[in-house]
Amino acid sequence: MIRTGSAHYEGLGKSGKGRISTQSGVLSDTPYGFNTRFENEPGTNPEELIAAAHASCFTMALSFALAGAGHTDGTLDTKAAVTLEKDGDGFTVTQSALTLTAKIPGISQSEFDTIAAGAKAHCPISKLLNAEISLDATLEA
Secondary structure, three states: OOOOEEEEEEEEEHHHHHEEEEOOOOOOOEEHHHHHHEEEOEEOOHHHHHHHHHHHHHHHHHHHHHHHOOOOOOOOEEEEEEEEEOOOEEEEEEEEEEEEEEEOOOOOOOOOHHHHHHHHOOOHHHHHHHOOOOOOOOOOO
């Protein structure tokens, strides 16, 4: 299974403006740039997209793990806070902090903690944040 996203950027540095789109069309020419990343201009940024991806992936992984353990009902609400810090002359994503609120009838705290820890470790986006990253770059004239 392959899912795609794309980005287009015109101009360079702070004056540049970009647009991102996803295969599903959920994002379609959504603006991003310096002002949407470091200021409050409407649009998105890579860190909020990673946060949404991590929160949704973890929550789905936990849902399936709970169902696999025999639980049939509940609600899960997860927030991911991705931290971007200045690192020398650039920036580094240093953390993705997941905050989960769950209501699962009939589960013990111990069982819940074990299943949630497993979902965090095995969620594909959690794995991605430590994955090898490849680059296929083309420079057009």
